Amino acid sequence: xxxxxxxxxxLAAIEDGLPLEPMPYARVAERLxxxxxxxxxxxxxxxxxxxxxRFGVIVRHRELGYTANAMVVWDVPTPIVxxxxxxIADMPDVTLCYRRPRRPPxxxxxLFAMIHGRDRDAVLHRxxxxxxxxxxxxxxxxxxxxxxxxxxxxxxxxxxxxxxxxREPA
Amino acid sequence: MTxxxxxxxRLLDEFQRGxxxxxxxxxxxxxxxxxxxxxxxxxLRALHDCGAVSRIGAIxxxxxxxxxxxxxxxxxxxxxxxxxxxxxEYPAVNHNYEREHRLNLWFVVTGPDEKFVEDxxxxxxxxxxxxxxxxxxxxxYQLDLGFPLQWN
Numbered sequence: 001x002x003x004x005x006x007x008x009x010x011l012a013a014i015e016d017g018l019p020l021e022p023m024p025y026a027r028v029a030e031r032l033x034x035x036x037x038x039x040x041x042x043x044x045x046x047x048x049x050x051x052x053x054r055f056g057v058i059v060r061h062r063e064l065g066y067t068a069n070a071m072v073v074w075d076v077p078t079p080i081v082x083x084x085x086x087x088i089a090d091m092p093d094v095t096l097c098y099r100r101p102r103r104p105p106x107x108x109x110x111l112f113a114m115i116h117g118r119d120r121d122a123v124l125h126r127x128x129x130x131x132x133x134x135x136x137x138x139x140x141x142x143x144x145x146x147x148x149x150x151x152x153x154x155x156x157x158x159x160x161x162x163x164x165x166x167r168e169p170a
Numbered sequence: 171m172t173x174x175x176x177x178x179x180r181l182l183d184e185f186q187r188g189x190x191x192x193x194x195x196x197x198x199x200x201x202x203x204x205x206x207x208x209x210x211x212x213x214l215r216a217l218h219d220c221g222a223v224s225r226i227g228a229i230x231x232x233x234x235x236x237x238x239x240x241x242x243x244x245x246x247x248x249x250x251x252x253x254x255x256x257x258x259e260y261p262a263v264n265h266n267y268e269r270e271h272r273l274n275l276w277f278v279v280t281g282p283d284e285k286f287v288e289d290x291x292x293x294x295x296x297x298x299x300x301x302x303x304x305x306x307x308x309x310x311y312q313l314d315l316g317f318p319l320q321w322n
Contacts, residue, residue: 011228011235014228016225016227018195020211022194022196022197025191040191040193043228046228051230053229054186054228054229055189055191055227056185056186056188056226057185057186057223058224058225058226058227059222059224060221060222071269089312095312097311097312098308098310099309100240100308101308106273107242145269147268150267150268150277151263151277152224153224153225
């Protein structure tokens, strides 16, 4: 489904975050030259259509003590990757679960999951459990803990986004 | 970071999704928490300033409004900081992490369409002379829906 130009403008208008002032939607409406009601209706509509998967407080887990953040990847036979992915996605504390392409020979893995925790050993233990429950004991696997974070912020979809690099705070 | 109190924790935990769609959303939250609207705004601003809150915003399903990909590079350790900083300077890069693997630099590039994103990957590859692996999502089984925080 193609988004309307207005929907795209609206998403772009909030990509830096909802203003922290008493009537934030009115402020967003003002920027877009529309009404507060229109902004509220469109945001509700985008959530109903699952274009917006969630709308709310986006926390930085590292700052809250979640320092053991693992990207776990498996090489799952293609015919069962969807079934396996759904199974993993249903497990608690899996925040993301995607299928992505293999790029042999450097990258043989096609199923990705993110697991956040406060303690490395606990995260490794949970990964073992997930692997067992999803019947992936025989599948090639790698665990990529994050080390340094160089940048984390919301995505920018606006067409105005420039290709050229620029200095900005991480 | 200063100690979070019980109200801060509830603000972080209970409003990760379903943020109030009402003219005065912070007043709605204030009522739920039994505090004043000003207090909610002040606390969220403080949590934002100290880094615990990235923003109040929308997580958009990938490939629904534009294009995004996960990219990876195997950067020689002595070049990692410089290459990571070069990558972070692109406004279209929103996540950029060092990870424990031979492919040690992982970042997400987002833009209005696939060509825009591909151009950036090519640009990074030619400026660094390091191959950039392009791993766009094929299917999502779980998107970021937030999760309950544990405070122990």
